[in-house]
Amino acid sequence: MKNKSLVSLFFLFLLYGxxxxxxxxxxxxxxxxxxxxxxANGYQLALAYQRxxxxxxxxxxxxxxxxxxxxxxxxxxxxxxxIIFRDYTHFEPFGPDNNPFLWKEESFPALRLQARPNRxxxxxxxxxxxxxxxxxxxxxxxxxxxxxxxxxxxxxxIKLLRTEKLTLTVPPTxxxxxxxxIFYFGTYLDYALSPEVTYHYQLRRQFSIGFSGRFYFFPTxxxxxxxxxxxxxxxx
Amino acid sequence: MTTKKTLGLVxxxxxxxxxxxxxxxxxxxxxxxxxxxxxxxxxxxxxxKILSLGISYERLLSKRFSIATHLxxxxxxxxxxxxxxxxxxxxxxxxxxxxxxxxxxVSKEEIESIINTGLQNLSPNNTxxxxxxxxxxxxxxYPISSRKHRVGINLAASMTYESSNWSRDYFEGTTLTxxxxxxxxxxxxxxxxxxxxxxPGTSVKLLYxxxxxxxxxxxxxxxxxxxxxxxxxxxxxxxxxxxxxxx
Numbered sequence: 197m198k199n200k201s202l203v204s205l206f207f208l209f210l211l212y213g214x215x216x217x218x219x220x221x222x223x224x225x226x227x228x229x230x231x232x233x234x235x236a237n238g239y240q241l242a243l244a245y246q247r248x249x250x251x252x253x254x255x256x257x258x259x260x261x262x263x264x265x266x267x268x269x270x271x272x273x274x275x276x277x278x279i280i281f282r283d284y285t286h287f288e289p290f291g292p293d294n295n296p297f298l299w300k301e302e303s304f305p306a307l308r309l310q311a312r313p314n315r316x317x318x319x320x321x322x323x324x325x326x327x328x329x330x331x332x333x334x335x336x337x338x339x340x341x342x343x344x345x346x347x348x349x350x351x352x353x354i355k356l357l358r359t360e361k362l363t364l365t366v367p368p369t370x371x372x373x374x375x376x377x378i379f380y381f382g383t384y385l386d387y388a389l390s391p392e393v394t395y396h397y398q399l400r401r402q403f404s405i406g407f408s409g410r411f412y413f414f415p416t417x418x419x420x421x422x423x424x425x426x427x428x429x430x431x432x
Numbered sequence: 433m434t435t436k437k438t439l440g441l442v443x444x445x446x447x448x449x450x451x452x453x454x455x456x457x458x459x460x461x462x463x464x465x466x467x468x469x470x471x472x473x474x475x476x477x478x479x480x481k482i483l484s485l486g487i488s489y490e491r492l493l494s495k496r497f498s499i500a501t502h503l504x505x506x507x508x509x510x511x512x513x514x515x516x517x518x519x520x521x522x523x524x525x526x527x528x529x530x531x532x533x534x535x536x537x538v539s540k541e542e543i544e545s546i547i548n549t550g551l552q553n554l555s556p557n558n559t560x561x562x563x564x565x566x567x568x569x570x571x572x573x574y575p576i577s578s579r580k581h582r583v584g585i586n587l588a589a590s591m592t593y594e595s596s597n598w599s600r601d602y603f604e605g606t607t608l609t610x611x612x613x614x615x616x617x618x619x620x621x622x623x624x625x626x627x628x629x630x631x632p633g634t635s636v637k638l639l640y641x642x643x644x645x646x647x648x649x650x651x652x653x654x655x656x657x658x659x660x661x662x663x664x665x666x667x668x669x670x671x672x673x674x675x676x677x678x679x
Binding site for chain 1: 675
């Protein structure tokens with residue numbers, strides 16, 4: 197019964213949208229994202245519901261995933277370094293030879309990319325106001341500002357600690373001039389301000405495609421990110 | 433039967449045929465779906481409540497068949513149970529810094545510069561991060577397709593982008609001799625293993641849609657097989673609600 201009511205409410209909501217002459221829209225955004233301070237790149241996937249609030253203005257409820265990764269201070273080639281770190285170029289960094297339990301190249305999936313151990317993930321949920329500039333053409337520009345609550349999760353290589361000698365007990369091993377990567381891990385709630393510029397071109401009466409450039413500024417953690425996304429929008 | 437009645441019956445049948453034909457052969461050939469839900473590891477183990485997002489586009493070939501492409505972004509994190517069980521008698525872990533564990537080789541200034549807790553520190557212990565983004569192309573078959581309800585099964589070939597550090601080795605009782613000659617004994621080290629790759633796979637998805645005009649509300653159960661190693665298949669699962677728009 198509860199589910200039926202929810203479904204009915206949902207369709208009432210959509211029907212209300214239809215009845216109010218294309219005042220509602222739904223959009224998807226997908227494209228590359230950049231985190232300049234960390235020299236990291238990745239992607240953004242965003243879904244948004246828009247509602248027209250006046251002639252040129254819409255307010256959106258939006259959720260998005262922002263993911264960035266970078267190599268950070270990890271040297272490009274670590275295959276000849278004694279470093280407590282493992283990726284497909286460096287799968288057997290120390291230990292006795294012929295140990296059946298040691299990792300092998302085959303231990304890593306086939307279509308491999310170089311390790312990028314710095315990871316920055318943000319799940320953003322928030323509201324955005326967009327002002328659509330008047331135009332008689334099919335293509336229109338819009339600009340606005342969003343406020344987002346952000347679930348932030350990150351790991352970052354902050355230091356390579358150099359040791360003259362590293363002695364492991366199991367397996368019994370002495371390593372000269374070893375490097376120990378020191379990672380920072382954090383999971384926290386944050387908020388972001390997001391100015392946006394977007395262009396959309398009306399392909400059909402109710403369907404448009406476009407692109408968006410949006411900044412994400414996190415005042416409390418002092419982070420700035422940029423996403424350049426392609427978008428499609430359906431109004432109803 | 434009189435001629436009038438016969439004509440009426442013929443007209444009625446023709447009209448009903450036209451009306452049902454509209455339902456059976458939808459004018460809208462294109463379907464665009466936006467989804468949000470949860471991802472699961474093998475065996476429906478939930479590692480996270482982080483919202484997974486997806487987008488898909490479908491082109492109907494006939495009433496019952498379509499070709500579809502789909503992208504699903506699934507991120508999860510979790511604590512490392514071994515690291516959290518106070519290994520090595522509770523000795524500080526050398527290579528790991530969190531809000532609750534700064535380690536002996538990170539200065540106060542460095543801690544200050546790296547720990548930004550935003551509005552609220554949620555958990556310092558999620559040392560395993562995993563991202564999977566399957567992108568697939570396949571065929572959807574709709575065995576049930578009525579005016580209001582539609583049930584489909586999608587079979588697809590996929591490529592999945594993986595970026596994770598889900599494996600770690602541990603070294604207890606390690607001795608470090610630092611550059612300045614200082615010896616640091618009984619240290620605990622963990623070896624971070626990094627995976628970043630594309631891996632081929634398959635996916636199977638079950639869909640149910642409740643349709644209204646040119647949009648629908650749907651539920652999807654998805655299974656994404658990732659052929660990570662030559663002998664092993666690591667599936668992930670998805671349950672999502674979606675909005676579908678047709679034109």
